[in-house]
Amino acid sequence: MKSLYTICYISKAAPELKEQDIEELFSYTSKANNKNGVSGILLHSLDNFFQVLEGNEKHLLQLFERIKVDPRHGEMYEVYNKRTTHPVFENYRSTFDIVKNSEDLKTLIAYLNVDKSNSTNNKLKRLLQPFDMLGEF
Ligand SMILES: Cc1cc2nc3c(=O)[nH]c(=O)nc-3n(C[C@H](O)[C@H](O)[C@H](O)COP(=O)(O)O)c2cc1C
Numbered sequence: 325m326k327s328l329y330t331i332c333y334i335s336k337a338a339p340e341l342k343e344q345d346i347e348e349l350f351s352y353t354s355k356a357n358n359k360n361g362v363s364g365i366l367l368h369s370l371d372n373f374f375q376v377l378e379g380n381e382k383h384l385l386q387l388f389e390r391i392k393v394d395p396r397h398g399e400m401y402e403v404y405n406k407r408t409t410h411p412v413f414e415n416y417r418s419t420f421d422i423v424k425n426s427e428d429l430k431t432l433i434a435y436l437n438v439d440k441s442n443s444t445n446n447k448l449k450r451l452l453q454p455f456d457m458l459g460e461f
Pocket residue numbers: 349352353356357366373375377387390391392394396397
């Protein structure tokens with residue numbers, strides 16, 4: 325059986341990044357992840373990126389090595405980098421999701437609220453709170 329893996333981090337967007345660069349990154353990421361069976365979310369707000377990646381361990385670890393050295397962001401803070409038996413996003417909206425506006429974020433938080441007994445859901449919800457309260461999209 326292939327191991328399922330979760331990676332979650334927050335990073336600072338590079339200051340020179342323009343709206344168009346972010347759109348291109350969003351479009352590349354959702355296409356690549358859907359093609360490669362990677363689920364999760366990517367959000368850009370308050371000059372930060374917040375990303376959750378779930379999928380095959382080997383693929384995710386290789387992908388994360390590329391993401392870590394990508395000059396479009398820095399100052400990465402890793403929240404999760406571990407095997408999982410209960411992926412959170414496997415069944416979320418059926419594709420890798422880009423959180424593009426406050427409505428998307430509210431839908432995501434409502435989804436995380438469905439299973440309050442899951443500690444990963446609760447942690448992600450707490451981390452998303454500042455974006456929900458202060459976020460600009
Ligand atoms: C914040 C951020 C998140 C990213 N997330 C993904 C991702 O989920 N999947 C992906 O394939 N590339 C993602 N990338 C792009 C990768 O860093 C990299 O550019 C891409 O995988 C192509 O790598 P290559 O040029 O070595 O082939 C992300 C980049 C940034 C800055």
